Amino acid sequence: MILTGPQGSGNHLWSKIFSLHEDVFGWKSLLDNYWEAHRISEPFAKYWKNPELLDEFDWSQSEYFFTSVSVPLGIKELGTIRRPNIMQFAKKVESLGIKVRICVVGRDQNILRHQQTRLRGESTVRYFLDQLSGFYKPVFLSYELLYLYKEEYLKSLDIGMPIAWYERDKISNILELDANNKYISYIKDSPLDDCNRTGVPSPWNPNIEEPMKPKDRDHAYDEEGTGCCGGWSDPNDKRNFKIEISTGNIVGDVGVGNTARSKTEDEKWVTYE
């Protein structure tokens, strides 16, 4: 079983969980340390560098093998960044007569971005997404589900390999600190809160930008082409509707001799449909 995911998505955490079962050949040393460097102690680290070496691997050690690798590995600014080729590795293992299952780890995308930017200087999710489309029927695993449902979630997983979901104490120790918690802060309110409280439906969808409605005007030129709905007009055109709003002055047709005059109090109010 190949476990993979973006950097910081919980590769180490899942490696501990899947290495718990005594029948699984996995990253056992990680069970004694909170964190270890992948390329030093992960049992398949050297094969990720060169999958051809898998010919030499002793497959008689177990019925179930587990390996974990993030995409990418390392840090760009340290010159240690590498992109393990998941499918190249998987195909090599299959060529040796071993069945392969790919599991993809996920974690909140906002947290991933912050974590990667802090540690690696940039978001590196794109490197993983580049490879994802090439995986054949991957199983998706969730950091958040593991923390919320623990052994119930582990029991539900069908990954073709035994999982020690019954090791409740060890799992509790592994999951003791939720690494998401430190990124999350209380917010005072959200636009949908009132709908929830009152039961009134909300037609407003924060995912969809409101369409701009053209206003009825008593002149032929297009005031909407001002940058307020697309930016396709000349921003230096004084007929720009934004200029009227921001200056409080009505701007006449350019080139026909009109001069600007101050608005009356009533004219300063704009009525929208």
Place this chain on the structure above:
Amino acid sequence: MSKKLLIVTGPQGSGNHLFARLLSAHPMVKGWDSLKDNYWVPSDEEPFARYWVYPDELEFPEGDFFCANVSVPFFYDGVRRTPKIKEVAYKAVTMGIEPIIAVVCRDRNINELQQKRVGGEVTMDIALDYYSDLRHHFIDHEAFFLYKERYMEYLGRILEFPVTKEGIDNFVTVDANHKYVYPIKDHWLDNEIRKGRKSFRQRLEE
């Protein structure tokens, strides 16, 4: 091919509306139509809402695939209740319809903050207690926003239910978790991770 009823459920605020909309989107699925016109609709206006309280009255419209949605707990006619999901599932079986139950999960820290803010109390444990006695699949809020179409394909596979990827772009531009998540300056493990990424030679030199 048997008819199927997909019951999408989750703790309050876990993304029930989002997944009800996504999993009702396939043209073969009869789902929560009013969610197509409104971003949010109260739970007791969901087409199956009455059955969560009165499961014996369960009826189905014409069709082969149905998607129903309810949170645990939920409000029906102004009263907070625990929906009778198990009873609805059993009733569906007696009517020759295969029930599939899928529980939505969202980051617990965020979900509990949302519940406290909107409802004044955290109802997470009510949901967890109820689901512990239920045979179900899991749906992951965060995986949808991270992996999008690929995750929807996966859901279609594990749920064995028609799922479409058409139009999901309408739901992924605003990630509801975003407003809760802030960067942190540093973390005690950061330096260890950075050290582990240096070459053996660099480490020896230090």
